[in-house]
Amino acid sequence: MNTSAIENVYLPKVAVVEGLNDEIPDVKTVHWSLVNPEDQKAFVSSFKPGQFCLITIPGKGEFTLSLPPSPTEGKTFFTLRKVGVCSTAFQQYKPGDKFGLRGPFGNGFPMESYYGKNIVIVAGGIGLIPLRSTIVYILGNRDKFKDLQIYYGAKNPETLMYADDLKKWEKGGAQFHLTVDSASPGYTGDIGVVGSLFKKYKPNVENTVAFVCGPPIMFRFVIKDLLDLGFKESAIVSTLERYMKCGVGKCGHCCVGVAYVCADGPVFTYEQLKRLGEVI
Amino acid sequence: MKARILNRADVLKVIDQLRGQGYEVMAPFLGRGQDSVFDVVTSENRDQVQIHVPNPYYPPKRFVFPHMEHTMTIHKEADGGLSFEPKYEAPKRAVFGIRSCDTRGIYHLKRFFMGRDFQDIYLGLKRENLFLVNVVCTDRDLDIGDQCFCMCSDSGPAARENFDLQLMDLGMDEFMAVAGTPAGEALFAAPFYRKCTQAHVDRRAVVLEEARKKLKDATTWFSGAVRYVTTGKVSEKTWQEIGNRCMECGGCTFVCPVCTCFTVTDREVAPDEIERLRVWDSCAFSGFTRMAGGHNPRKAVHDRRNRRFFRKLHHYFVQRELSVACIGCGRCAEVCHGEIGMPSVVEIIRRASMESAEQ
Numbered sequence: 001m002n003t004s005a006i007e008n009v010y011l012p013k014v015a016v017v018e019g020l021n022d023e024i025p026d027v028k029t030v031h032w033s034l035v036n037p038e039d040q041k042a043f044v045s046s047f048k049p050g051q052f053c054l055i056t057i058p059g060k061g062e063f064t065l066s067l068p069p070s071p072t073e074g075k076t077f078f079t080l081r082k083v084g085v086c087s088t089a090f091q092q093y094k095p096g097d098k099f100g101l102r103g104p105f106g107n108g109f110p111m112e113s114y115y116g117k118n119i120v121i122v123a124g125g126i127g128l129i130p131l132r133s134t135i136v137y138i139l140g141n142r143d144k145f146k147d148l149q150i151y152y153g154a155k156n157p158e159t160l161m162y163a164d165d166l167k168k169w170e171k172g173g174a175q176f177h178l179t180v181d182s183a184s185p186g187y188t189g190d191i192g193v194v195g196s197l198f199k200k201y202k203p204n205v206e207n208t209v210a211f212v213c214g215p216p217i218m219f220r221f222v223i224k225d226l227l228d229l230g231f232k233e234s235a236i237v238s239t240l241e242r243y244m245k246c247g248v249g250k251c252g253h254c255c256v257g258v259a260y261v262c263a264d265g266p267v268f269t270y271e272q273l274k275r276l277g278e279v280i
Numbered sequence: 281m282k283a284r285i286l287n288r289a290d291v292l293k294v295i296d297q298l299r300g301q302g303y304e305v306m307a308p309f310l311g312r313g314q315d316s317v318f319d320v321v322t323s324e325n326r327d328q329v330q331i332h333v334p335n336p337y338y339p340p341k342r343f344v345f346p347h348m349e350h351t352m353t354i355h356k357e358a359d360g361g362l363s364f365e366p367k368y369e370a371p372k373r374a375v376f377g378i379r380s381c382d383t384r385g386i387y388h389l390k391r392f393f394m395g396r397d398f399q400d401i402y403l404g405l406k407r408e409n410l411f412l413v414n415v416v417c418t419d420r421d422l423d424i425g426d427q428c429f430c431m432c433s434d435s436g437p438a439a440r441e442n443f444d445l446q447l448m449d450l451g452m453d454e455f456m457a458v459a460g461t462p463a464g465e466a467l468f469a470a471p472f473y474r475k476c477t478q479a480h481v482d483r484r485a486v487v488l489e490e491a492r493k494k495l496k497d498a499t500t501w502f503s504g505a506v507r508y509v510t511t512g513k514v515s516e517k518t519w520q521e522i523g524n525r526c527m528e529c530g531g532c533t534f535v536c537p538v539c540t541c542f543t544v545t546d547r548e549v550a551p552d553e554i555e556r557l558r559v560w561d562s563c564a565f566s567g568f569t570r571m572a573g574g575h576n577p578r579k580a581v582h583d584r585r586n587r588r589f590f591r592k593l594h595h596y597f598v599q600r601e602l603s604v605a606c607i608g609c610g611r612c613a614e615v616c617h618g619e620i621g622m623p624s625v626v627e628i629i630r631r632a633s634m635e636s637a638e639q
Contacts (some may be wrong), residue, residue, distance in 0.1 A: 005402040010351060010402075016636065056364075057552055058356050061546050063572070084572030098362040100354070113614050194317070216575070243571045245544045245561075248398035252541030252561070253568060255587070258596040263397060277590065280577065 009248045012056045012100030013039050017093045023079060024159045027126060028091045029068075031077040034101065040076070041130030047071055048108030049133035049241055050267045053078075054247045060089045064244045066130040066266075067104060067257025072140030079129045079161070105247040106266050109134055109211070109237065111141075118147040118204040122222050124194055125154055128161045130239050130266075133215050136165075139172040148174040149203050153194030153218070156180050157187045177201045194218060195225040205230045212238045216280075223270060233271035240266045240273075240280065256280055281458050282465055284473035285480055288453040292329055294413060294445065295321055295376050297467050303374040303411055308333045318375065320558065331377065331449065332419035337340050337611055339537035340375055340382050344389055344406045347534070347560045351402060354546070354554040365509050370405035376413040378421075379632040380439035381430045381609040385537030387442040391603040402558075411463065414443035418487050420494045427493060427610030429623055432502040435607045452531045502606075505626040508633050510595040518632040522625055523582020523587070525618035530562030532612035532621065533588065538605050541568075563587045589625050 018031045034040040048072055052066045057076070063086035065078045079083055080087045090099070111134070123131050138145050139189045150169065154160045158181055170176045179190040190197060194214070203210070212222050219238065226236055242254035242261045249263030257276030259265060273280055286293075295305050307329040321329060327462045339362040353365045378386075390407050393400035416438045417423035417430075430436030439446060444464035448456045457473060459465035467473075478521060508514050533539040543561040546554050563584055570576040578584050591597060592605040606622055613621025620628075 001399065003408045006399045006401045006404055007396045008366050008401050011366055012364050014364070056354070057548075058354050058362060059546065059548055062544060081573075087572060096360065098360060100362065100364060241571070242577070243569050245542065249396055250393060250398070250400060250540065250564065251543065253543070255591070257590070258594060277594065278583075278587075 005167050010102070010246065012054070012062075014098055015101040017095055017097045017099070019095050020091075020093065023161055023163075025163065026082045027079060028082075029079045030090060030093065031075070032099075032101075033076055033096070043104070044071065044074055044076065047104035049111060049137045050108035050130060051106045052130075052247070052262075052266065053100045053101055053103030053105065054244070055086070055090065056102075057086045057089045058099070060086050062100075062102075062245070063087065065245070066133075066239070066241075068129045068132040070133045070136035070140060072137055079126075079132075081126055102247060105262055107264065109239075109267050111137055114209050115144045116207075117145065118206075118208040119145055119149070120203045120208055120210040121148070121150045121152075122210060122212045122214070122226075123152045124151070124196060124218040124222075125159065126161060127212075127214035127218070128152060128209035131211055132162060132165070132210055135169055135174065139169060139174065142173055146207070147204055149196050149201075149205070150174050150176050151179075151197045151201075152177070153179045153181070153197075153214075156182050157184050157189075175201070193221065195221050198225055198229060204231065208235065212236060232275045233274065234269050236270035237267060238270065238273070240268065242266075281460065282468065283459075283476040284457045284468050285450075285476050285479075286457055288449075288455060290472040291331060291447065291455050292326065293470070293472055294447070294457075294467065295326065295329065297470060298374045298376070298411060298413075303372050304394050305374045305376055306340075307376040308336060318377075319358050321376070326599075329376070331415060331447075332422040332449075334422060334425060335379050335382070335609060335611075337352055337535050337615065339385065339535060339609075339611065340378050341385060341389060341537045341539075342475070343373060343410055344386060344403050345374055345393070345540070345542075345560075347400065349558050351544075351558050352553055352556045354556060356552045358552070360590045368402070368405055372408045372409050373406075374411035374413060377415045378412050378443075378611070379417055380414055380436040381428075381433070381535070381607040382537050383412055383439045383442045383608070384433075384435035384603075384607045386410070386412065388601070388603045388605060388607065389540065391601045392538075392605075395601060404470050412443045412445075412460075414439050414446040414460075416446065416448040416491075417490075418449045420490070422492065424494050425610050425614065427613035427621065427623060428608065429502070429610060430608035431492060433604060433606050433608030437495060445636075448484060448487065450480060450487055451484075454480070456480055456484055457605050462517045501626050501630040502608075505629045505631075506593050506598070508589060508629050509593040512598055513633060514629055515632065515636070518628060519586040520582045521632075522620050522628055523580065523585040524584040525620045526564060526581055527617050528564045528566065528581060528584075529617065530564045531615040531617075533562035533564060534560055535611040537609060537611070538592075538607055540605075563591075585620070589622070592622070 152220045245251035249260040254261035257278035306318045316333045393403040443460040446458040569578045
C-alpha cells in the first residue's frame with residue numbers, strides 16, 4: 001500500500017456562504033457552495049438524504065450538521081439552531097464569508113429500497129431538518145413511492161420550520177398533519193403531541209416505512225405509538241445525533257454500543273437500534 | 281524467519297546499526313526507582329539503555345499516535361481567504377525494546393486506523409517509517425509485572441509477528457535474534473551475528489516455558505468475559521458495580537497501548553493562523569459524549585465505564601478489526617485507583633456470572 005497516496009479525510013474543503021435566512025427564532029438556514037466548482041458539482045451529485053457534514057468555523061472549531069437539502073434540488077444549505085460556540089458563530093456569518101467543509105459522511109437513508117412503499121414521516125421540532133431531505137426526495141421522485149403522510153409537531157405555531165416548504169409539500173402530493181403543544185391566538189389547527197395525530201388521521205401501516213426524528217422524549221413515545229399501530233421494528237427508521245470529532249469512525253465520541261454513528265449510521269432502523277448494546 | 285545468535289555484549293550494537301542507518305532510536309531507560317521510560321538514544325546515554333526493565337507506563341502508542349499532534353494549520357487571510365495546510369510528521373524512527381504485547385498494540389492501531397472505509401494518513405505515514413525491535417519478556421522479576429496477562433490476550437510472552445527484529449535473552453550471555461521483515465534480516469550482515477544451532481532453539485523453548493510459568497499466576501478469564509459481554513449477559517447491576525469504582529481520571533485510557541479515542545481542538549497561534557490539534561481523549565470523562573446544548577446520552581459514570589470494557593471485550597469489534605483491543609499489558613491495572621483495570625473487571629464479570637448461574 002502506498003501510504004502517501006491516501007486521501008487525508010480530515011482535510012476540509014473551502015466553502016463560501018451565499019445567503020442566510022431566518023426560519024424560526026434561533027434557527028437559520030445558511031446557503032453555501034464549495035469554492036471549487038468541480039468540488040461543488042461532485043458534492044451535489046454524490047450526497048444522499050440523511051447524510052451529514054463537518055463544518056470548520058475558523059478559530060472556533062469543527063462541528064456536525066445534517067444536510068437538509070435533497071440531491072434532487074441541486075441546492076446546498078444547512079439549517080441550524082443556535083446552541084453552542086460554532087453554531088452561534090455560523091449564524092453570524094455574512095454572504096461571502098468562508099468556512100471549511102468535510103463530507104458528506106454517513107450511510108444516509110436507503111431511499112431506493114423504499115421504492116413502491118408508503119412513507120410516513122414523523123418529525124418533532126427541528127427534527128424536521130434531517131427529514132426535509134427525504135420529503136423533498138420523495139416528492140421529486142413521486143411516481144416511485146406510494147402515499148406520503150407527514151406528521152409534524154412543534155412547540156407552538158411560531159416554531160413551525162420551513163414555512164414556505166410546508167405549503168409546497170402539501171400541493172406536491174403529501175398528506176400533511178400539523179400539531180402544536182400550545183396554540184397562540186389565531187391558530188385553528190390540532191393541539192397535542194405528535195402521536196395524538198395518529199388517532200385522528202390514520203397513518204398507513206401495510207407496506208409502509210416510518211421515518212422518525214425529534215427530541216429523545218418524543219422519539220420514545222412515537223416509537224411506542226407506531227409499534228402499537230402494527231409497524232414492524234424493521235419498518236421504523238431514524239437518524240441519531242451524537243457529539244462527533246472526526247466523522248470517519250475513528251475518534252470514538254459517537255459510539256453507541258457496537259456502532260460508530262458517523263460511519264455505521266446515522267440512519268438506523270429501530271430493530272438495529274435495539275441491538276446496538278447500549279441505550280440510545 | 282531467520283534467526284541468529286549474538287553475545288550479550290553486542291546487543292546494544294543493534295541500536296548502533298539502526299542509528300547508522302539514520303533511524304532515531306527510542307529505547308527504555310530507568311528513571312529513579314523502578315520507573316522506566318522510552319527516550320531517544322544518543323551517544324552519551326547509549327550505555328544506559330536497559331534490556332530487562334519494567335515496561336514503561338507511557339505506551340509506545342505515541343510513536344504512531346502521539347498524545348498531541350498538530351494535524352493542520354488553518355490560514356485566515358486578510359482578504360477573507362481561507363486555506364487548510366496539512367502537517368505531516370513521520371520521522372524515520374526505531375523502537376528498541378518494545379515488548380511483545382506492545383507490538384501487538386501497534387498492530388491493533390494499524391488495523392483500526394487503516395481499516396474500514398476511511399484510512400488515517402497521519403498514523404499510516406508514521407507506521408510506515410517505524411522499525412520495531414521487540415525484546416521478549418524473560419526476566420521473571422524485571423520484565424514480567426504482577427498485572428501482566430498477555431497469555432490470556434494471546435500477545436505474549438514472545439510475539440510471533442509484527443516486529444522487524446526480535447531479541448530474546450537465552451541466558452549464558454547469549455541472545456537470539458529473529459528477523460520478522462527483510463529490513464530486520466538485513467541487519468544480520470554485521471559480523472557479530474552468529475549462526476543459530478539446534479541447541480539454541482531448544483534453549484529458547486525452555487526459557488519461554490519459564491516465562492509462561494511466571495505469567496500463569498496472572499491469567500484471567502478473558503475469553504469467558506468476551507462471551508458474557510457479547511451475549512449481553514453482564515447485568516446492569518454488575519456494570520454499576522464496576523462504574524461505582526471509577527474515579528473518572530482517564531488514566532486507564534491514557535496508558536492503554538490500544539485505546540484510540542481522540543478529540544480535536546483548534547488554537548489560535550496568530551491573528552491569521554490557527555493550529556488544529558488532535559489530542560488523546562477518554563471515554564471516562566463526562567464531557568466525552570456531551571453535545572452542544574447540554575444533552576448527554578451517557579450521563580451516569582457506569583454508562584461511561586461500561587463503554588471501555590464493552591468496546592474491548594465485545595466480539596463484534598474483534599471480528600470487525602480481526603484484532604482484540606486489549607493486549608494484556610496490565611497498565612490499566614497498575615494505574616487504576618479504583619481497582620478496575622481489565623483483570624479485575626474480568627474477575628468481577630466472572631464472579632457475577634457464577635453467582636447468577638448458581639441462582
